[in-house]
Amino acid sequence: MVALTAIAPITWGTTYVVTTELLPPDHPLWSGALRALPAGLLALAFSRALPRGSWWWRSLLLGTLNIGAFFPMLFLAAYLLPGGVAGVFGAAGPLLVAALAAVLLRERPTARRLIWGVMAVLGVAAMVLGPDSALDPLGILAGMGGVTSMALGTVLSKRWRPPVGPVASAGWQLTAGGLVILPLALIVEGAPPALDAQAVAGYAWLALVGGLLAYTLWFRGLGRLPAGGAAFLPVLSPLVAAVLGFLVLGEQLTPLQLGGFTLALVAVAAAQGSRRRRRTVRERESAALCDHIDER
Structure with a gap:
């Protein structure tokens, strides 16, 4: 389950290189709409399920938090900050989710998970910040706003379990978010930007793989994983962005960056490992209780 859910943030990690190399510049709103709306409508057509009752406003709210904002x-x-710098804000997601989950889900964060959250940040x-990093103020606000919006959307997605499968749930939220952005x-930004072949290819990748596939797997995983553990997985996005920057854009990785990469990756793995250990302990306690009852 963790491996499948991790595919979502791994594909999101391609957003920076696709945006800078393939998409028309200076169109963040149209880029968001063209990524979300086609994928959402395709999911709706495939699932043939529309929201009912309270799920109309819940889908709108979740779609706004997870997609529209x-x-x-x-x-x-991605437009204003150099590759991966925005990932520092994304890496703070586990800490934000832990705080929100404690309030909204009564899911108490463990000291171990908080420590690994700090280690991830x-x-x-260490991986993306350096003396030459250009920290545009508007880019910083966008990075902070984005991670806060997704953290709240992640927790509310755990609190409100949709009465449909992950494809329909992804369709509801992608469509709602796209309609908010449009x-x-x-x-x-005015009229849609002119699209050449590489821009069409970039938007197709972001909509079908980074949108429809990724969010279907993400919402499926959120329904089965604890919010605190799932929150660590988006840390994989800046790691993937850094690797693609090295492989595709020719960016160099210093020993400090490699050390930061390793530390962040260990933090993600350790957060999932602590979840498995707690589940194993619960299973052993349950088995011991059953054995005790059988003996009596």
Whole structure:
């Protein structure tokens, strides 16, 4: 389950290189709309399920948090910050989710998970921050806003379990988020940008793989994983972005960056390992109780 869910943030890690290399510049709102809306409509057509009752407003709220607010801020940060710098804010997601889950889900964060959350932030910071990092103020605000929006969306997605499968749930939220972005894109950025073949390919990748596939797997995993453990998986996004920067863009990785990469990766793995250990302990306690009852 963890491995399948991890595919989502791994594909999200391609957003920076696709945005900078394939998409038309200076269109974060249209990039968000063209990523979300086609994928959402395709999921709706495939699942043939529409929200009912309270799920109309819940889908709108979750779609706004996970897509409608998150996508524009993600693209704006990608446009304004050098590759991976926005990942420092994303790495703070586990800490934000832990705080929100304690309030909304009564899911108490363990000291171990908080420590690994801090280690993840330090690891990503060591990997992407350097003396030449250009920290655009608007990019910083976009990065902070994006991670806060997704953290709240992650926790509420755990609190409200949709009465449908992950494809329909992804379709509801992607469509709602795309419809939230669309009028803003028209007002702020005007007509859609002209698309050449590479831009079409970039948007197709972000919509079908980074949107439809990734969010289907993400919402499926959120329904089965603890919010605190799932929150660590998006840390994989800046790690993937850094690797692609090295392989595709020719960016260099220093020993400090490699150390940060390793530390962040260990933090993600350790957070999932602590979840498995607690489950094993619960299973052993349950088995011992059953044995005790059988003996009596």
